[in-house]
Amino acid sequence: MKKGVDIFVEGLLREGVEIIFGYPGGVLIPIYDRLYDAPIKHVLPRHEQAGAHAADGYARASGKVGVCMATSGPGATNLVTGIATAYMDSSPIVAFTGQVATALIGGDAFQEADITGITRPITKHNYLVQDVDELPKIIAEAFYIARTGRPGPVLVDLPKDISLGQTENDFPEQIDIPGYKPTIIGNKKQIKLAAEQIKKAKRPVIYIGGGVIISNAHEEVKELAEKYNIPVTSTLMGLGGFPGDHRLFMGMIGMHGTAAANLAVHHCDLLIAIGARFDDRVTGRTETFSPHSKIIHIDIDPASIYKIIKVDIPIVGDAKNILEELLHILEESKCELNTIEWLNQIEKWKKENPLTYKKQKGKIKPQFVVEEIYRLTKGNAIITTEVGQNQMWAAQFYKFTKPRQFISSGGLGTMGFGLPAAIGAQFARPGELVIDIAGDGSIQMNIQELTTLKAHNLPVKIIVLNNNYLGMVRQWQQLFFNKRYSQTDLHTNPDFGKVAEAFGIKGVTIKEEEEVRDALNYTLNYEGPILLNILVDEEENVFPMVPAGASNIDMIRGDN
DSSP states (O other): EEEEHHHHHHHHHHOOOOOEEEEEGGGGHHHHHHHSOOOSSSEEOOOHHHHHHHEEEEEHHHOOEEEEOOTTTTHHHTTTTHHHHHHTTTTEEEEEEEEEGGGGGGSOOTTOOOOHHHHGGSEEEEOOOOOGGGHHHHHHHHHHHSSSSSSOOOOEEEEHHHHHHHHHOOOOOSSSOOOOOOOOOOOOOHHHHHHHHHHSSEEEEEEHHHHHHHHHHHHHHHHHHHHOOOOEEEEETTTTOOOOOOOOEEEOSSTSHHHHHHHHHHHEEEEESSSSOOOOOSSSGGGSSSSOOEEEEEEOOOOGTOOOOOOSSSEEOOOOHHHHHHHHHHTTTOOOOOOOOHHHHHHHHHHHSSSOOOOTTOOOHHHHHHHHHHHHHOOOOOOOOOSSHHHHHHHHHHHOOSSSSSSSSOSSTTTOOOHHHHHHHHSSSSHHHHHEEEEGGGGGGGGGGGGHHHHHHOOOOEEEEEEEHHHHHHHHHHHHHHTTTTTTTTTTTHHHHHHHHHSEEEEEEOOOOGGHHHHHHHHHHHSSEEEEEEEEEETOOOOSSSTTTTTTSOOOOOOO
């Protein structure tokens, strides 16, 4: 006979879990007592939301399933934002929540919440364990569902009596879930149709999303682009799926994408979408999105196809497998494309519309800071971001050359994501440089995690682009609401350098442009955790920008 707590630990070990981000509470005491002697590293975040983000950051940086845990009631509900963030960005995490004893469920017991009901719309699947005999199977299924198909979060709600109960049941040898059979291999007929369209194309574009990174299809994307001279654009989540310094890369597409990428997608005759879901921030006005093209859509999630944009050749399956087959068919048919004229046009768009900003004496431009981070790191860093202008400047001005190098909240746009995600990423890849590019608004959402950095002496570098505003909202208020800065003024901010010192980590604040290079150099080479607070130009905006409801070619390209 095994206790529920023993099955819990054994299940984690069987799944190769090395670290769990958790916060204890009354109903979890038996589990925490068992974890006390378990060979699994436990990290205590200072807020449950941060624990979920840390598990998410760990998953994105490592490619493994991240694990978080919280107690019943408010502990469980504090996980919700982190779970929703992972769900929107297809990040594989398993969240364990404590629950009141099964006999008390539904009776409004102390710290009871219907967390399976609350999270049903934002999990790939969830479980309320009602019989200890089911626990081994449920844990095995939870990890299997989280990492297979289109990955995502799975929640397992554990009543206290289940943790203390006993069973003779063991873990299943194989997972077989009726109704859950993700399609991995693409339809060969559809792949052949895609190859025929590629062979006819004069103005093709490859458009990649986060699915390229999840499926490890970056090498196949590169081969397809280089072999047939096809330019590439990326979503925010796809950054790093194709080298950002490559001659065929046009930059990010969409609301804050490059003019070259948006113009190319508008004028192309074939759009090859790989692991992307045609998010509204990418498409702009859907009626005018890529109006002259045939569209091939490769995605593992059949629900993502035809959801936003009508496509001509849908191919459901794993991007890596499908691209391998597509490359083989193109090779066999001796495909040759003449895209020189098309590439020349794109090069012209790049030169006419570079990502740029105006320098002003006495002001630190945030874009300059990101450029300097890139120059000093030579592109060899894992960058997490918060959400807002800091996120967009990082995406625009740092050239991501490898997958799992850019970790950001895309779909949900969660402020407070970057710092705990950096903690997760640093645990996932301990020998690498991890930098959180933050904003002064977002950093305050989970600033308590500076204590977690201190507790583990994690050498995460936090660089706050501090403009004393909720910058992205302020930008919209400036451009579309007559500069009526309603509730976006943050001039009561503390000195974040001193705040860091109060948390026991190194803090530095700078105000002058001539200090930037030395301060960044010092920060990036500092041995432990450090926060660099940079007072940047308060009313600098992110451009290009596609206004809400406009077509992607109707970009605002600068302050004028």
